[in-house]
Amino acid sequence: MTKPGFNRLLDDLARRQLLLDFQFGEASEQYSALRNIGAGAFGVVCEAEETTEQTRVAIKKIGHASATPTLARRTLREIRVLRHIRHENIIRLRDIFRTPGTLGINVYLVMDLMEGSLHHVIHGSIDAIEDDLVAHFLYQVIRGLRYLHTAGIAHRDLKPSNLLVNSDCHLRIADFGMAKLAMRNEVDELEEHCFYMTQHVATLPYRAPELLFVMPEHSTAVDMWAVGCIFAEMILSRELFPGRSVSGQIKIVCNMLGTPSQKILSSIRCDRTRRLIEGYGALEQRPWSEICAPPDREVSELALDLLGSLCKLDAEERLSVEQAIDHSFIKLYHPTKSSERACPFKVKMDMAAVENLSHPELTDALMADVRSAERVSSSPEFENRDCSSSMTSDGMKDSATTTTASVTTSSGNSSGDANYSLNSTPSSKDDTLNIDREVVSSGMASR
Ligand SMILES: Nc1ncnc2c1ncn2[C@@H]1O[C@H](COP(=O)(O)OP(=O)(O)OP(=O)(O)O)[C@@H](O)[C@H]1O
Numbered sequence: 001m002t003k004p005g006f007n008r009l010l011d012d013l014a015r016r017q018l019l020l021d022f023q024f025g026e027a028s029e030q031y032s033a034l035r036n037i038g039a040g041a042f043g044v045v046c047e048a049e050e051t052t053e054q055t056r057v058a059i060k061k062i063g064h065a066s067a068t069p070t071l072a073r074r075t076l077r078e079i080r081v082l083r084h085i086r087h088e089n090i091i092r093l094r095d096i097f098r099t100p101g102t103l104g105i106n107v108y109l110v111m112d113l114m115e116g117s118l119h120h121v122i123h124g125s126i127d128a129i130e131d132d133l134v135a136h137f138l139y140q141v142i143r144g145l146r147y148l149h150t151a152g153i154a155h156r157d158l159k160p161s162n163l164l165v166n167s168d169c170h171l172r173i174a175d176f177g178m179a180k181l182a183m184r185n186e187v188d189e190l191e192e193h194c195f196y197m198t199q200h201v202a203t204l205p206y207r208a209p210e211l212l213f214v215m216p217e218h219s220t221a222v223d224m225w226a227v228g229c230i231f232a233e234m235i236l237s238r239e240l241f242p243g244r245s246v247s248g249q250i251k252i253v254c255n256m257l258g259t260p261s262q263k264i265l266s267s268i269r270c271d272r273t274r275r276l277i278e279g280y281g282a283l284e285q286r287p288w289s290e291i292c293a294p295p296d297r298e299v300s301e302l303a304l305d306l307l308g309s310l311c312k313l314d315a316e317e318r319l320s321v322e323q324a325i326d327h328s329f330i331k332l333y334h335p336t337k338s339s340e341r342a343c344p345f346k347v348k349m350d351m352a353a354v355e356n357l358s359h360p361e362l363t364d365a366l367m368a369d370v371r372s373a374e375r376v377s378s379s380p381e382f383e384n385r386d387c388s389s390s391m392t393s394d395g396m397k398d399s400a401t402t403t404t405a406s407v408t409t410s411s412g413n414s415s416g417d418a419n420y421s422l423n424s425t426p427s428s429k430d431d432t433l434n435i436d437r438e439v440v441s442s443g444m445a446s447r
Contacts, residue, residue, distance in 0.1 A: 022046050022061060024108065025099035031059060031110070040161075042074055042177055047113055057094060058113040065366060066104030072362035073354060074177035075107050079369050080350040081153065081176040082109070085343065089144030091164060091174040098370045104363070107370055114164035114172060122160055122233055128296065131303070133169065134234045135333035140171040141227060142330070146321040149220040151343035152182045153351055158226035159206045160233060181351045182219050204249045205229060205239040209260070209313050212250055213277070214270035221315035224324065228310030232292050235299055240292070240311075247276060253313075258285035260313050302329040 014036070021044050022033035030051055037045045043060045050057050065075040082093035095110035118137060121129065129137075141163060148155060155162075157178040165171045208225035210216070232240035241256065243249025250273065254260070259282055268274040288304040306329040312318040324330065357365060 018046060022048070022059065023099065024097070027097045027099075027108070031057070033059070038161075040175065042071065048110075050110075056113045058111045060109045060111065062107045062109070064101045064103040064105075065098075065107040066363040067101075069359040069362055072104075072359065072366055073357070076354050076357075076362060076366050076369060077179050077351065078109065078176040079107075079366075080354060081148075081179045081347060083369075084347050084350070085147075087144060087147045087343075088170075089140045089172055090147065091172045096370050105367070105370070107366070111174070112172070114174075115166045116164070117161045118163040118165055118171065118230070118234075119160035121165060122237060128237060128294065129234050131300070132333055134231070134303075135330060136169055137163070137165070137171055137234065138227070138231055139325075139330055139334050141173065141230065142321055142324050144171075144173040145220075145223055145227070146325060147343050148179075149223070149321045151345070151348045152220070153179055153343070153348065154182050154220040155179050155223050155226075157203055157206075158223055158230065159203050160230055163230070179351070180355065181348060204243045204246070205241050207249065208315065209253065209264070210315050212246065212253065213260070213264070213268045213273050215264070215267045216269075219315060220321070221318045224310050224318045224321065225312075225315075227324070228307055231303075231310065232307055235292055235303065236294050250276060251280070254280055254283055256286055256291050257311070257313050259283045264313060300329070302327075302332065305329070 018033050018036055021036070024031050024033070031048045032051060033046045033048045034056075035047050037047055037058060039045070043062045045058055045060045048057050048059045049055070062071065062075045062078075064071065066072050079093075079096060082091065083096070086092065091114070092112045093109060094112065096108065097110075098105045098107050100106075116124075121137075141158070145155065145158075155173065155176065155178070157175060158173070162173065162175040163171055164174050204212075206226040206229045208222040211222060229240045241249060241252045243252050254277060259280065260277060265274060265277065268277070288308045289299070292299055292304060292307055306319075306324070306327045309319045309327070310324065319327065354362075354365070
């Protein structure tokens with residue numbers, strides 16, 4: 001067969017697979033799948049066209065979403081975080097619909113289409129990312145997180161492939177299937193730890209010590225550890241702690257950061273893990289200038305200080321999102337202060353309700369949430385809503401959610417989908433901006 005003939009055959013197969021994966025049922029009048037973008041452990045994502053407005057969107061399909069409690073809870077968490085949130089650094093959920101499946105309903109989340117992810121930017125280009133662009137990406141992650149953390153919600157699965165970016169350097173946090181309200185829940189924690197130990201190996205390099213060592217986890221600090229790992233990955237162009245198994249990851253972290261304190265060791269719940277760590281003997285913390293040392297450039301003292309303060313073994317010593325946004329490394333590039341609205345209280349209430357539901361209750365809640373979202377998303381009010389107001393599940397305005405706290409941020413933008421530009425940072429130069437955009441664009445091209 002000729003090469004063009006073979007390529008046509010491959011295209012045809014890809015097209016058939018796309019049509020098989022994305023059968024939109026009644027919504028096929030509104031959306032048509034164009035190409036596969038990627039797949040994660042729980043969903044497949046495609047680029048699609050919204051036919052009436054002729055806009056391009058991303059549609060994530062969670063197949064058989066109600067089939068198991070884990071999948072149903074994951075889907076419900078993602079819907080409940082995203083449906084009431086409007087923040088320029090968090091992916092926007094535009095619509096939700098479902099189709100029947102043999103094992104449970106298939107749920108489709110329609111989102112703004114982004115050009116790629118931070119993973120593509122870091123690993124798709126041979127050029128290193130300049131400091132001002134590193135700071136710009138980091139700032140946007142921290143800003144999105146700050147919005148969530150203010151409401152006590154932790155993302156819990158931050159990694160470069162979940163940070164979506166456009167070639168104008170705008171970043172949005174995505175994939176909220178692991179997101180959870182920071183509160184104690186023994187039964188669920190145990191179930192989640194089993195889950196972490198088995199299926200969720202892909203995110204090992206970003207897993208905070210309290211999850212890795214099986215310790216009580218009750219704060220948003222898990223995200224700040226991941227932010228540190230992602231920060232270092234942007235500087236190094238490789239993973240900071242590149243473990244491929246739980247024990248391998250524990251060894252790498254301990255070799256770099258030293259033996260955990262007695263306080264940490266005594267709160268480890270898993271005897272095997274504690275024995276494993278004790279078996280390493282007394283290990284010294286290595287200096288950050290050695291741990292984060294790219295071959296071709298020097299890392300500034302400020303960057304190393306921020307990194308060391310984020311990647312602290314002890315969650316209580318780790319920088320909070322507020323402290324990180326005030327760190328001199330970030331302030332160097334984002335010195336201006338302004339205020340922004342806080343995450344609606346309704347999101348917090350909705351999230352809290354998810355955690356203790358049984359499988360049948362999860363299925364009912366999922367059906368109700370998708371149904372109500374179908375109604376809400378088709379009303380014009382849904383489009384115009386910002387983070388200061390919210391809807392109840394039956395589409396009514398919820399007055400309790402209109403109260404917003406004002407928190408300070410170092411951005412000139414307070415709400416809405418402002419376009420990002422490195423030009424807005426006083427210390428960035430035009431030539432740097434051009435180089436950086438090339439890095440971002442060439443990273444995307446490798447996608
Ligand atoms: N709105 C979007 N625009 C562009 N690409 C997207 C969008 N949402 C997700 N993607 C890409 O699709 C892929 C899979 O998405 P996602 O991570 O949400 O699925 P998942 O099953 O929840 O993944 P994971 O295994 O990380 O938990 C990722 O590579 C991501 O970068």
